[in-house]
Amino acid sequence: MKSIDLNCDMGEMPEAVMDGSQEALIRHISSVNIACGGHAGNPEMMRATVEQSLRHGVSIGAHPGYEDRANFGRSELQLPLAEIADSVYRQILALEKIAGQCGAKIRHVKAHGALYNQAARSREIAQAIAEGVRRWRSDAVLIGLAGSVMLAEFRAAGFSVAAEAFADRRYEKDGSLRSRKFPDALLQDPEEAAEQALRIVEQGSVLAADGSMVPLLAQTICIHGDTPGALEIAAAVHKQLTQAGIKIQPPTRGN
Numbered sequence: 483m484k485s486i487d488l489n490c491d492m493g494e495m496p497e498a499v500m501d502g503s504q505e506a507l508i509r510h511i512s513s514v515n516i517a518c519g520g521h522a523g524n525p526e527m528m529r530a531t532v533e534q535s536l537r538h539g540v541s542i543g544a545h546p547g548y549e550d551r552a553n554f555g556r557s558e559l560q561l562p563l564a565e566i567a568d569s570v571y572r573q574i575l576a577l578e579k580i581a582g583q584c585g586a587k588i589r590h591v592k593a594h595g596a597l598y599n600q601a602a603r604s605r606e607i608a609q610a611i612a613e614g615v616r617r618w619r620s621d622a623v624l625i626g627l628a629g630s631v632m633l634a635e636f637r638a639a640g641f642s643v644a645a646e647a648f649a650d651r652r653y654e655k656d657g658s659l660r661s662r663k664f665p666d667a668l669l670q671d672p673e674e675a676a677e678q679a680l681r682i683v684e685q686g687s688v689l690a691a692d693g694s695m696v697p698l699l700a701q702t703i704c705i706h707g708d709t710p711g712a713l714e715i716a717a718a719v720h721k722q723l724t725q726a727g728i729k730i731q732p733p734t735r736g737n
Contacts (some may be wrong), residue, residue, distance in 0.1 A: 484683060484684070484727070484728045484729070485582070485728065485729040485730070486512070486679075486682075486683050486700070486701070486702065486703055486729075486730060486731075487512050487541075487644065487701060487702035487725065487730070487731060487732050487733045488510065488511040488512050488701070488702070488703055488704075488705065488716070488719065488720065488723075488726055488730050489511060489512070489513040489514065489515055489543070489592070489625070489646070489702050489703070489704050489705075489733075490507060490508075490513075490515065490704065490706070490707050490712070490716065491513045491515045491592075491594065491704070491706055491707050491708070492504055492507075492508070492515065492516055492517070492531050492545075492707045493514075493516040493517040493522070493523045493527045493528055493530075493531035493545075494517045494522040494523060494527075494554075494645075494707060495522075495707065496527060496639050497710060498707065499527050499528075499530050499531065499641045500520045502675075503597060503713055504531065504534065505534045505537075505708065506522070506525050506711045506713055507705075507707065507712055507716050508534055508535060508538050508540055509538055510713075510716040510717050510719070510720040511540060511693040511705070511716060511720070511730075512540060512541060512730050512731050512732045513540060513541050513543055513589070513590065513702070513732045513733065514531065514535050514541070514542060514543065514588075514681050515516065515543045515544070515545035515592045515594075515625075516528055516531045516532065516535075516542065516543065516544060516545055516550060516577055517545050517547070517665070518544055518545060518546050518571035518573035518574060518576050518577045518595070519573060519576050519577075520546050520547045520548065520549040520550075520551075520555060520569065520573045520594070521547035521548060521549070521550060521551060521554055521555025521556075521594050521595060522547075522551065522554060522555070525576075525580060528576070528577055528580045529580050529583075529584065530582075532577075532580060532581050532584045532586050532629055533584055535586070536584060536585070536586055537589045540732075541586060541589045541590065541653055541732035541733075542586050542587070542588055542589060543589055543590035543591055543592055543594075543622075543623075543625070543640055544573065544574045544578075544582060544588050544590075544591045544593075544595075545572045545592055545594050545599050546569065546573035546591070546593060546594065546597070546614075547573075547593065547594030547595050547596070547598075548561075548594075548595065548596055548597050549569055549573075554586050554595065555594050555596060555597065556595040556596050556662070557596055558600055559596065560598040563606055563607070563609070563610040563613075564610075566597070566607060566610040566611065566614065567610045567611070567614040567617070568611040568614065569614065570591075570593070570610070570611055570613075570614025570615060571576060571614040571615070571617045571618055574588065574614070574618045575618065576590065576620070588622065589622065589623060589732065589733075590622055590623040590624070590625055590644070590732075590733060591609050591611075591622050591623075591624055592614050592624075592625035592626075592646070593626075596634050596730070597611070598626075598627070598632075599627075599659070601630075601632040601635075602626065602627040602630035602632050602658070602722055603630070603631065603718050604631070604633065604688040605631050605634075605635050608626070608631060608635035608636065608638065609630035609635050611624075611632075611636075612624065612636055612639035612641060613639070615641070616639060616640075616641075618630065620640055620641065621642075622642075623640075623641070623642045623644050623733050623734070624641045624642070624643050624644070624646045625643070625646050625659075625702060625733070626634040626643060626644075626645065626646060626690050627645075627646055627659070628645035628646055628647050628657070628698050628699060628700045629645070629657045629697075629699075630657075631699065633645055642734075644701040644702045645684045645699060645700045645701050645702070646700060646701075646702050646703070646704055647679075647688065647698050647700035647702075647703050647704070648703065648704045648705075648706075649669070649671045649675040649676070649678055649679040649682075649703050649704065649705050649715065649719050650668055650670070650675050650704075650706055650709045650712075650715055651667065651668060651669065651704075651706075652664075652667055652668070652669060652690075652691050653688050653690045653691065653696055653698075654690055654691060654692075655690045655691075655692050655694045655696060655699075656696075657696050657698060660691050662690075665689065666667070666712075668709055669715075670711055670715075671707065672711065672715045672717070672718035672719075673718060675705070675715045675718060676715075676718040676719045676721070676722035676723075677722070679722060679723060680722050680723060680726055680728075682698055682700055683700075683703075683704060683723065683726075683728055684726065684728075686698060686699050701733055702733050703719070704731075705719060729735070
């Protein structure tokens with residue numbers, strides 16, 4: 483049986499944590515990336531998201547980003563590599579403290595936003611992320627963009643990795659994500675996102691913005707928690723994959 487992890491970035495929006503929509507979305511995924519107070523989140527939101535994840539048996543991961551809350555961590559910064567490593571380490575520790583109090587363990591780490599996108603292109607930034615994680619633990623799974631240099635650098639640093647694709651983002655023909663400056667960068671139609679997820683799993687490819695097919699091998703598929711209609715997208719993706727006989731489970735070590 484084919485299998486795939488469905489992950490979602492969470493603990494970023496107070497209203498979603500409080501109104502139940504975040505927990506409703508958690509029911510459709512297998513792993514959660516929790517904002518650690520850098521680009522978003524705070525101790526109360528981290529605790530609530532950890533507790534929700536535990537209730538539904540969802541694997542917990544850290545989601546560190548640039549400490550630039552004004553821009554939600556989505557503006558590219560030019561920071562010293564040592565500062566990036568320090569920030570990643572500090573954010574993971576913040577989540578680990580709360581997770582430990584709840585009896586939970588952090589299983590994976592996925593960088594957020596601009597930090598993630600820069601690491602997909604820059605070996606040095608990817609190395610800095612890996613260094614920050616290594617100071618904490620070396621047995622976590624690191625998630626990175628499928629086909630990017632960040633995966634090679636994570637492996638070189640001794641980590642197990644999970645190559646990531648996106649159900650709710652459009653791609654360019656080189657396998658990179660289409661910039662959010664374009665109005666079609668997000669796939670907001672649940673059925674379109676579900677079809678893209680199924681294509682990724684069954685065909686190992688994705689339809690790019692120019693209509694070309696791009697090879698894309700992935701072990702995990704992301705649905706952004708802040709994408710409009712995220713709950714409906716997650717439900718549609720989960721239904722499409724399970725009806726196709728695909729098992730949804732968290733990423734494992736060894737890749």
